[in-house]
Amino acid sequence: MLRRLVEYEVKKTKPLWFIIFWTFIYVIIMNVLITETNVLIEEFRHPVAIAILAIFGILYIIIMLSGFSHYVYNLIEDEFVIEKKIGKRSKKMLKINIDEIIEIKSYMEARAEGETLYTYKFMSDREYKKAYICKFNREDKVLSFVFKPSERLRGILEDKRYSNGRYKINRSIYHEE
Numbered sequence: 001m002l003r004r005l006v007e008y009e010v011k012k013t014k015p016l017w018f019i020i021f022w023t024f025i026y027v028i029i030m031n032v033l034i035t036e037t038n039v040l041i042e043e044f045r046h047p048v049a050i051a052i053l054a055i056f057g058i059l060y061i062i063i064m065l066s067g068f069s070h071y072v073y074n075l076i077e078d079e080f081v082i083e084k085k086i087g088k089r090s091k092k093m094l095k096i097n098i099d100e101i102i103e104i105k106s107y108m109e110a111r112a113e114g115e116t117l118y119t120y121k122f123m124s125d126r127e128y129k130k131a132y133i134c135k136f137n138r139e140d141k142v143l144s145f146v147f148k149p150s151e152r153l154r155g156i157l158e159d160k161r162y163s164n165g166r167y168k169i170n171r172s173i174y175h176e177e
Helices: 016-039 041-068 105-112 153-160
Strands: 003-008 069-076 079-086 087-095 101-106 120-122 132-138 141-147
Touching: 003 153, 016 041, 041 069, 041 141, 069 153, 087 120, 101 153, 105 132
Parallel strands: 120 141
Antiparallel strands: 003 069, 069 079, 079 087, 101 132, 132 141
16 A cells, blocks of 8 residues: 655735735836836837736736745655646655755754755755754765754654654554555
């Protein structure tokens, strides 16, 4: 039987009024910039307005996608997989074997010790008080990532690491498929 734990990143969502308000401000700023381009020479007026519209459109898409995306932490047997999910689509960001994990440490603890550098960031917000840094070996390099696991997932990752891939904790906490 396959043992599997799937956990979604917990993040605060913005209220609808906040998104509508900033969209309105965004449109006003873009309109002012395009209106200001009317003082340019006739030949440059339209290309500059189109460029401003394209730049603001790309920025808006990036901002909106970051608001609708979140990370999914999957623990399947001895593999830990992190996916980025936007709507119904998901993209595998990292896949590591549990035996590759060297250390899992609180971000704030690592920061106090002066070692806050990380290779990857797998959290959508900036709540570093709830974040952890995971160091792992990959092709003779020590890489790390910051993420926000629950206490349950963090405990499972640490127990599996210390037991060399064998389950030392109660099996009833796993979802059986």
